[in-house]
Amino acid sequence: xxxxxxxxxxxxxxxxxxxxxxxxxxxxxxxxxxxxxxxxxxxxxxxxxxxxxxxxxxxxxxxxxxxxxxxxxxxxxxxxxxxxxxxxxxxxxxxxxxxxxxxxxxxxxxxxxxxxxxxxxxxxxxxxxxxxxxxxxxxxxxxxxxxxxxxxxxxxxxxxxxxxxxxxxxxxxxxxxxxxxxxxxxxxxxxxxxxxxxxxxxxxxxxxxxxxxxxxxxxxxxxxxxxxxxxxxxxxxxxxxxxxxxxxxxxxxxxxxxxxxxxxxxxxxxxxxxxxxxxxxxxxxxxxxxxxxxxxxxxxxxxxxxxxxxxxxxxxxxxxxxxxxxxxxxxxxxxxxxxxxxxxxxxxxxxxxxxxxxxxxxxxxxxxxxxxxxxxxxxxxxxxxxxxxxxxxxxxxxxxxxxxxxxxxxxxxxxxxxxxxxxxxxx
Amino acid sequence: xxxxxxxxxxxxxxxxxxxxxxxxxxxxxxxxxxxxxxxxxxxxxxxxxxxxxxxxxxxxxxxxxxxxxxxxxxxxxxxxxxxxxxxxxxxxxxxxxxxxxxxxxxxxxxxxxxxxxxxxxxxxxxxxxxxxxxxxxxxxxxxxxxxxxxxxxxxxxxxxxxxxxxxxxxxxxxxxxxxxxxxxxxxxxxxxxxxxxxxxxxxxxxxxxxxxxxxxxxxxxxxxxxxxxxxxxxxxxxxxxxxxxxxxxxxxxxxxxxxxxxxxxxxxxxxxxxxxxxxxxxxxxxxxxxxxxxxxxxxxxxxxxxxxxxxxxxxxxxxxxxxxxxxxxxxxxxxxxxxxxxxxxxxxxxxxxxxxxxxxxxxxxxxxxxxxxxxxxxxxxxxxxxxxxxxxxxxxxxxxxxxxxxxxxxxxxxxxxxxxxxxxxxxxxxxxxxxxxxxxxxxxxxxxxxxxxxxxxxxxxxxxxxxxxxxxxxxxxxxxxx
Numbered sequence: 001x002x003x004x005x006x007x008x009x010x011x012x013x014x015x016x017x018x019x020x021x022x023x024x025x026x027x028x029x030x031x032x033x034x035x036x037x038x039x040x041x042x043x044x045x046x047x048x049x050x051x052x053x054x055x056x057x058x059x060x061x062x063x064x065x066x067x068x069x070x071x072x073x074x075x076x077x078x079x080x081x082x083x084x085x086x087x088x089x090x091x092x093x094x095x096x097x098x099x100x101x102x103x104x105x106x107x108x109x110x111x112x113x114x115x116x117x118x119x120x121x122x123x124x125x126x127x128x129x130x131x132x133x134x135x136x137x138x139x140x141x142x143x144x145x146x147x148x149x150x151x152x153x154x155x156x157x158x159x160x161x162x163x164x165x166x167x168x169x170x171x172x173x174x175x176x177x178x179x180x181x182x183x184x185x186x187x188x189x190x191x192x193x194x195x196x197x198x199x200x201x202x203x204x205x206x207x208x209x210x211x212x213x214x215x216x217x218x219x220x221x222x223x224x225x226x227x228x229x230x231x232x233x234x235x236x237x238x239x240x241x242x243x244x245x246x247x248x249x250x251x252x253x254x255x256x257x258x259x260x261x262x263x264x265x266x267x268x269x270x271x272x273x274x275x276x277x278x279x280x281x282x283x284x285x286x287x288x289x290x291x292x293x294x295x296x297x298x299x300x301x302x303x304x305x306x307x308x309x310x311x312x313x314x315x316x317x318x319x320x321x322x323x324x325x326x327x328x329x330x331x332x333x334x335x336x337x338x339x340x341x342x343x344x345x346x347x348x349x350x351x352x353x354x355x356x357x358x359x360x361x362x363x364x365x366x367x368x369x370x371x372x373x374x375x376x377x378x379x380x381x382x383x384x385x386x387x388x389x390x391x392x393x394x395x396x397x398x399x400x401x402x403x404x405x406x407x408x409x410x411x412x413x414x415x416x417x418x419x420x421x422x423x424x425x426x427x
Numbered sequence: 428x429x430x431x432x433x434x435x436x437x438x439x440x441x442x443x444x445x446x447x448x449x450x451x452x453x454x455x456x457x458x459x460x461x462x463x464x465x466x467x468x469x470x471x472x473x474x475x476x477x478x479x480x481x482x483x484x485x486x487x488x489x490x491x492x493x494x495x496x497x498x499x500x501x502x503x504x505x506x507x508x509x510x511x512x513x514x515x516x517x518x519x520x521x522x523x524x525x526x527x528x529x530x531x532x533x534x535x536x537x538x539x540x541x542x543x544x545x546x547x548x549x550x551x552x553x554x555x556x557x558x559x560x561x562x563x564x565x566x567x568x569x570x571x572x573x574x575x576x577x578x579x580x581x582x583x584x585x586x587x588x589x590x591x592x593x594x595x596x597x598x599x600x601x602x603x604x605x606x607x608x609x610x611x612x613x614x615x616x617x618x619x620x621x622x623x624x625x626x627x628x629x630x631x632x633x634x635x636x637x638x639x640x641x642x643x644x645x646x647x648x649x650x651x652x653x654x655x656x657x658x659x660x661x662x663x664x665x666x667x668x669x670x671x672x673x674x675x676x677x678x679x680x681x682x683x684x685x686x687x688x689x690x691x692x693x694x695x696x697x698x699x700x701x702x703x704x705x706x707x708x709x710x711x712x713x714x715x716x717x718x719x720x721x722x723x724x725x726x727x728x729x730x731x732x733x734x735x736x737x738x739x740x741x742x743x744x745x746x747x748x749x750x751x752x753x754x755x756x757x758x759x760x761x762x763x764x765x766x767x768x769x770x771x772x773x774x775x776x777x778x779x780x781x782x783x784x785x786x787x788x789x790x791x792x793x794x795x796x797x798x799x800x801x802x803x804x805x806x807x808x809x810x811x812x813x814x815x816x817x818x819x820x821x822x823x824x825x826x827x828x829x830x831x832x833x834x835x836x837x838x839x840x841x842x843x844x845x846x847x848x849x850x851x852x853x854x855x856x857x858x859x860x861x862x863x864x865x866x867x868x869x870x871x872x873x874x875x876x877x878x879x880x881x882x883x884x885x886x887x888x889x890x891x892x893x894x895x896x897x898x899x900x901x902x903x904x905x906x907x908x909x
Contacts (some may be wrong), residue, residue, distance in 0.1 A: 103767035104638070111590070134766065235871070248899070272899065275908055292798055294550045295582055302552075303899035311906050329765045329774075336805060339865030389865045390808045393816055410775045412764075414817060416743050421784050427750035 034058040034403070035072045036382060036396075039081035042357040043372040044088050047349040058378045061401020065374055070276060079382070079396065087387050088356040088370050089379040089399055090145025090332035093322035094242075094268060094288065097138060097146050098128045098166065100328055111326070114155030118205060118222045121230040122161030124150040125173040134328045135168050136408040141332050142381040144168055144399040145360070145369045149242075151326060152182035158190045158198050159205065162230065165365040167379075169400030177239040177364045178266075180228070182310060183254070184245050185300045199253060206261055239364060240264040242288070246271035247300040255283050256311075269324065271301035274308045277315030286318035288361050291341035292333075293324055309354070310345030319350070320359040339388035343413055351388055377401050437864060447727070453745060473574065475624035479875030484508040486521040487857060490530035495537040495831040495846035499824035505535055507853035508577050508875040515847050526877030526878075528871065533808075534861055536827050538593025538614075538854030538874065540834035541800045542712070542759050543739050543793035547597055547612075547620070548573055550581030551797060552893075561600035562607060566644055566651060567664050569632065569704075570696035571607035573599045577620040583797040584623075588614050588880050590801035591856040591869035594625060596838045598739075601635035601714045602643045602711055603658045604651065608700055609633055609712060611838050615874055617892040625769040629839040632704045634661070636715035638771045658723060665731040710736040710839055712759075716770035718746035725754055737837040739793060742774040745781035748788060757789035757837045758782045761799070762806040778822060779807075779829065780814030791837060792829045803830045808863035823863050 036058070041051040043066065055070040056063060072078055101108035110127030113119055125148050138146075140180060145168060150161035162176035182190065183198050191198040205222045208214065209231035223231065243254045246269045255276070258265035269271055270287040272278060280287060291309040296302045305311070312319050321337055323330040338351040345353075360370030371377055378398045385392035397404040420426045447766050483772060485507040492500040504519040505512065519644040521527050550559040559576035562568040578596055587595065593614050599606035609631035612623040636657065645652030651660050674692045681689035703709045711728070715721045715738045737757035738744060742765065744751060744758035751758055760782065763773030783790040792807045794800035807829050811821045835845025844852040853876035860867040880886075883902075894900040902908070 101766070102769050102772060104642075105769060134548065244742075272903075274906070275899070275902065277908060292801075294801075295586055295797055296900075298552050299554070302894070302897055302901040305903040307906060315908075327764075327767050329763065329767065332763060336802075336809075336865060340802075340805075343866045343868060386865075390805050391812050391864055393812055410777075413773055413775050414745075414777045414781070417748075417781055418784075418817060421745075421748055421781055424749050426746060426748040426781070427753070 028079055033071065033073050033076040035076045035078045036086060037078055037080050038083060039086040039382065040083055041066060041372060042085055042352055044353055045371045045373060047347065047353060058398065061378055063372060063374050063376050063378050066372060081382055085383045085387055087352060087381055087383065088372050089381055090142045091334060091355045091359040092138055092143040092146030092168065093334050094147045095148035095326040095331055096328055097134050097168065097331055098130060098132045099124060099148055100324065101132055103327060112151050112153040112156050113161065116155055119156040119161060119224065119227055120159045120179055120423065121226045122150060123176050124148050124161055125164045125176055125406045128166060128173050130170045133409045135170065137410050138331055139168050139397060139399055139404045140406050140408045142394040143331055144379045146331060147363055148173055150180050152187060152190055154189060155362055156190065158182050158187045158201065161335065165363045167400055170403065171400060174365060176214050178242050179234045179239065180242045180244065182244045184247055184250050185298055195250060205231060206235065235261060236264055240266045240362065242266045242268050244268045248272040248275035251276050252279065255279055255285065258283060258285065268322065272303040274305065274311040275303055277312050277317055281316035286320065286358065287312055288320045288322050290324040291321055291337050306344040309341040313346055313350045318358055319354050320362055321354045335388055336390050339390065342388060348388065444523060446796065452578045453904065473621060475626040476621040477615065477624055477626060479510045480877045482510065482877040484522045484525040485873065486519060486525050487528045487530045487535055490533050490535040490857065492847060493536045493824050493827040493904055494848065496848065497824055497828065499822065505847060505855065506814065507855060507873060507876045510853055512847050512849055512851045512853050514849055532868065534858040536856050536858065536862060538844065538847060538856055538872065539591045539803050539830045541592055541736065541794050541803060542594040542791055542834045542837050543795045544595045544597050544800055545579035545600065546587065546800065547579065547581045547864055548594065548599065550578045551583055563601040563602035563643055566603050566640055566660050567605040567697065568603050568607050569605045569700040571599060572610065573597050573607060574610035574620050574624065576758065579617055579620050579623060580893045582894055584614055584887065585890040586797065587800045588872055590803065591801055591872055592803065593854040593872065593874045596631060598631065598633045598712065601639045604635060604640045604657055605664055606633035606635060608709065611840060613874055615879065623766065625840060629708065629710055631710045631712045631838065632700060634711060634713040636713065636720045637717060638768055644813040658727065661727055662852040664701060668698055668705055669731065671695065671698040672702035672705055695803060705731060705733050706732065707802060712737050712739055714739045716742040718738055718743040721747060722750060725756065737791065740795065742771045742778065743779045745775065748782045748785035751782065752785040752788040757791050757833060759791040759793040759837065761793065762809040776809060776813040777817055779810035780819055780854045784819060789833050789836065790829050804862040804867065805865060811863055823861065826863060
């Protein structure tokens with residue numbers, strides 16, 4: 001097979017060549033200047049229309065200006081976007097990027113505790129490995145941030161632990177700002193075989209946390225002292241409780257719990273959340289869902305529908321997307337999932353927000369990720385076409401103010417074997 | 428390599444009966460209808476009861492047609508009549524009473540085919556009672572047939588139909604070295620699996636490499652516990668199968684010669700399957716991720732004289748694309764799965780395109796997933812995008828083969844479906860636009876000429892009995908809230 005470079009591929013290579021010299025990758029200073037000219041800018045600041053024929057000026061790792069016909073500073077490298085879209089860096093979902101190298105190898109996976117105890121203080125960010133090969137792969141595909149999310153596994157607890165937003169530029173995760181809780185039929189194994197016991201145990205834990213001086217017989221304690229402290233901080237508003245729950249009836253219980261305890265709730269999974277859209281909107285509870293989930297994988301999700309996202313949006317619920325599977329490779333599927341939500345009725349800008357602004361805001365990182373605005377750290381992607389279509393790929397990725405290499409372990413493998421194929425030697 | 432001849436050469440038959448049992452099909456004129464062994468006294472058990480319903484002729488007008496044979500025909504009509512593709516061409520005339528679909532701006536493809544599904548054997552909901560995909564009680568369970576586990580009420584079938592899938596192969600799982608027989612189904616709603624069974628499609632044999640068998644049995648302190656144990660396990664099975672096939676052949680030859688004392692071989696379901704696989708009557712579909720293990724399996728097949736029809740989950744197929752092509756072995760792949768187990772660590776999104784780039788190759792996009800089977804077109808589109816990025820653009824008329832003709836070839840139904848050629852089954856999808864995009868939806872899906880899905884006239888009720896009469900399901904279909 002002859003190797004033929006398309007104009008598009010050639011341009012992409014050119015961009016990398018131009019930009020590594022200026023807005024250098026691996027250069028923390030990133031002091032040079034980059035002008036992206038004539039892009040269609042989807043700032044994701046609201047659900048409005050994109051800005052056509054717009055320039056973005058990046059300087060010192062930040063967005064210096066967004067507007068038409070910006071003057072190119074003398075030191076600027078210029079990229080002609082020719083109308084291609086620019087979006088904020090894409091969200092990688094709630095998952096295990098940097099927490100798991102290989103799915104089935106438990107020695108490489110740190111996303112769950114199996115101590116047999118309720119440990120809200122289990123802080124999964126401590127296990128984060130910014131050098132995991134998956135970061136470079138996802139970054140090259142336009143994903144610039146995700147949420148390190150603990151999960152509940154057999155031998156663990158229905159309170160999964162603490163997680164946080166992380167930039168996929170190799171920097172350290174943010175302080176843990178979300179507490180994860182697993183509810184519903186699949187959590188029965190963690191709570192004595194009943195979802196009623198799940199709510200009972202949560203209530204008991206909350207009572208313990210709110211009354212640190214309460215004398216409890218040691219054997220009947222659910223929480224350690226540090227667990228009580230962490231739970232209390234969240235009850236006092238230090239971050240959201242992320243409830244992994246699907247059945248409409250359970251979601252109603254969560255809404256009631258949130259109101260009773262005055263805690264900030266987020267629904268994750270939410271297969272049947274569309275059924276209680278009005279109540280969720282009234283309670284200002286966002287929903288993080290997998291918009292491809294349309295089959296009744298369990299009896300908690302008989303009401304699964306491809307129109308979930310569109311219905312929740314129409315009801316006024318803030319939505320974000322995350323794949324149900326927390327497999328590391330599935331982070332790359334979020335754009336596809338968002339595009340499918342559009343194919344099933346969700347307005348395009350809302351779908352983009354669900355993989356940019358919304359998740360950033362839900363996890364307290366709205367100042368850093370999810371929108372394009374002057375003054376912000378540059379985290380953006382120039383796309384070959386519609387960013388919510390599977391046919392589009394990034395032509396340029398800037399994360400943490402640094403132009404990212406298009407190379408990753410994947411492209412290294414690709415190049416090695418494409419060369420062998422070219423010689424008829426892939427054997 | 429014997430491309431057009433599915434049956435393998437006779438290498439495995441070492442005894443004097445070789446010439447009697449199997450004339451090498453490349454060496455002698457092939458008689459398609461003649462089985463390698465005499466017809467059984469009784470018809471094939473568990474026969475298909477599927478009968479295509481009568482349907483009016485259908486004229487699809489003015490579409491972009493991807494034939495599945497490598498052609499793209501713009502502004503072209505497709506005529507379906509009597510359950511068959513009747514004509515493909517410009518300005519066809521609608522027969523009396525035909526349904527006419529104005530399809531300008533729309534795309535038409537053959538019905539999609541998934542060579543790797545567990546719908547029905549691992550159905551939704553995934554309750555313990557539905558765990559019917561792995562007979563994980565012995566490393567070789569060649570005696571089990573996936574079709575005997577298929578639950579026709581799996582809601583996944585209807586969801587796959589909405590993704591344009593008209594034919595699928597359902598396989599046993601991969602816990603075992605030899606998992607059992609697969610079945611090819613038409614994606615039609617029926618109360619029994621026999622009502623879905625693709626008439627006269629060959630069965631497949633599911634085999635599995637690598638981590639799964641050695642993990643399942645190794646954790647029980649049984650063999651196989653290692654990859655070398657895997658290979659020893661397969662070899663032991665094939666040795667038994669060779670002996671069994673030899674005894675079968677000897678009996679048949681003696682019977683044919685009129686020997687009165689000829690005694691039939693005692694029936695053994697496991698060995699019947701394996702012997703039929705050695706004879707090429709059952710196609711070998713081998714779950715295998717790593718390139719080095721695929722190469723071992725190709726040598727295993729040479730040792731015992733059979734062909735590997737396809738490697739499934741062939742995550743590292745790109746490392747040996749020339750070797751696979753030279754062996755005439757297809758690779759069925761995901762677009763972008765990697766890292767979920769050690770043997771998938773080297774998966775790259777260019778896998779499909781690199782396999783496709785080898786001369787004589789047979790790349791297939793498969794799902795292995797109730798979600799993925801709904802979007803085989805999008806999976807293929809991802810592979811196209813990454814291929815373009817590495818400087819190898821792939822046209823839609825070519826990529827469609829990964830999910831139609833190549834798939835049909837692997838499961839042995841390519842002479843009847845998988846392409847839009849006159850005389851083929853009228854398994855056809857009308858897409859709202861270019862199917863290699865996220866937004867395109869299957870608007871109409873025909874199976875044997877019968878309209879099975881029409882997005883303009885959605886079904887009032889779910890096809891699956893499980894979902895019927897469930898208040899939340901009814902609400903989900905209409906979006907009503909209390």
